[in-house]
Amino acid sequence: MSAQDGPATDGDWLPLREELRGVEPYGAPQLDVPVRLNTNENPYGPSAAVAADVAEAVRAAATDLNRYPDREHVALREALAAYLDADTTAEVGAAQVWAANGSNEVMLQLLMAFGGPGRTALGFTPTYSMYPEYARGTSTAWVTGHRTEDFTLDLDHVRALVAEHRPSVVLMPSPNNPTGTALAPETVDVVCEAAAQAGGLVVIDEAYGEFRRDGTPSALDRLPAHRNLVVTRTMSKAFALAGGRVGYLAADPAVCDALRLVRLPYHLSSVTQATALVALRHAEELLGRVAELRGERDDLVAWLRAEGLDVADSDANFVLFGTFADRHRVWEGLLGHGVLVRETGPSGWLRVSIGTPAENAAFRDALTLTRKEL
Template sequence: MSFPPLRDGLQGLQPYGAPQLDVPVQLNVNENPYGPSPACVADIATAVAQAASGLNRYPDREFVALRAALADYLSHDTPHPITPDQVWAANGSNEVMLQLLQAFGGPGRTALSFAPTYSMYPEYARDTLTTWEQGRREDDFGLDLDAARALVEARRPSVVLLPSPNNPTGTALPPEAVTLLCEATAAHDGLVVVDEAYGEFRRDGTPSALELLPRHRNLVVTRTMSKAFALAGGRLGYLAADPAICDAIRVVRLPYHLSAVTQAVALAALRHAPELLGKVDQLRAERDATVGWLRGRGLQVADSDANFVLFGTFPDRHAVWQGLLDRGVLIREVGPDGWLRVSVGTPEEMSSFRDALTHVLGTKVTEESTS
């Protein structure tokens, strides 16, 4: 037996992670390129200093104040008020998802999603010994609702994971898709988790699944402060669901899983929500301009409700990715074969991306024409 004695199913695997490279233009992990203002930084620093004076004590394990603040924030996105007992939080939406599968997945149970989708989902299933099942999306990355319902009815998953907007495609789901799958999953007491990590970037007229919570007791809507909130370094993800679901998660959560410092940072950030979210409209406009520019170059581009754009297709996408990197622009080699994903950055960063891609594609055309 090899050392260390890693359990079956994990041997030989590489840990998840996007490349972390020190380059001038980093557009690969869907961060908000606009950092907090000096006033927000000062508020966070004061809050952390206050928390530090009591670090000899454990934090509030129920994070009551934070849940109330998150509920208030979410209530602005739905006509139905969200209450603190409907909210749960953890260290990033990754831990939220893992806790959901720890509580509602496991041996003898199945989690299901529709590819292409977030590459961590099967890892959550693997780590919780949950069977992983995967349907397929249509060519436009939407869902065939009849086929999706048939798959749910056939496989009877305990948890259905539905990102909206989807990562890496940016595709948002219509409310009727969420309702259909909630109803199909409820027939065998399963949950539907709508992952709205990029929900704040959705286009006008695209509702949040939060609006459907009163209709579907088995619906969970997850969010994060890592993207639109510009708090990727703070590691705070959360969900809204029936209070009974939040209560059940307590069985699997680690003791005091949200530190006093994390709670203080998140609360301070929520006090500055209008400011931190103030660049969302600008990022949407930059996203839409990027979609138009890429299509103007004859490329395929997925419609996006997120802060990133999936584009292609390339016979050798790695060569294009490397060519951009050689010119100081880092994007993500992810998604279906032949496609690449670029995060939306500042106007200056997007200009650098366009210049680099124009050069790379021009060079590639020249090389092909002379070969």
């Protein structure tokens, strides 16, 4: 079999953990179609000038690849702190910043340090589908609350679940994936206060934070008020660095100290650190398309609603829309017209990433044709 076929299935003989048997690995479909709008990537790649700077930085790093990288990634943490300072009313120092191979590894390290057997993590569905997998991978019990009909949170429900289960980690994306819904500042305060009484951390996952609408604050602003607050970010989306695999967090320095206990030795390669530093030096250029993508998102929301569809308010670079009696048929119809979206979230809903104007137009045409055909 080829590597593209996926893992072999003859593994019944393996001493696999029982909770992993029969489980499918995470992953969105990777299909060769003209328009791919299913993984929330930035459709605009780095410019030739940025790519050349990355290549030069990697070339320089390559001359020293016989040596281990800076395991404390000090220069990168300093650069990330400076970037975050411009996006918050709080002051963020390098001692408060930690980076890893994508925000996925950041989350996994958090669960390794603060979860584990006999401990609980809490989330509220619909939410990012990897959260239960982080919990499962670290033998952390996963408890699921629910969101209201408009995908916001009932704070009484939040307080009750935190008091009942006393989670060591509460995972909450803002903007939420797959709905795009952002958390209000008062919600962050309530959750942090409830979790503090239970002795737990609150992790606000801001993977799509740069795409939030004007007037929507970042949870970074609440860091000085809550010692148990952790805010995670990624360079995959707004920075168009999905292939670079760089995620990071801002939190109390004690959180970063704890993650040093579970990180793998030299977990962030010299090449990764060099690439991320170049991206941060070109932040103004790389983030220059964010406003355009936000405008395209808002236009698409308006169009979908004008077509009579339900659409969740979005502060991200994607839109959740529906509802369909058979969403899989709609997904297949779009695919038949060369457009790949994501079949995720609550029953009846689909999620589409924001692409270029041409890609967004192709999606609108494909959806119009698909609805006529069904």
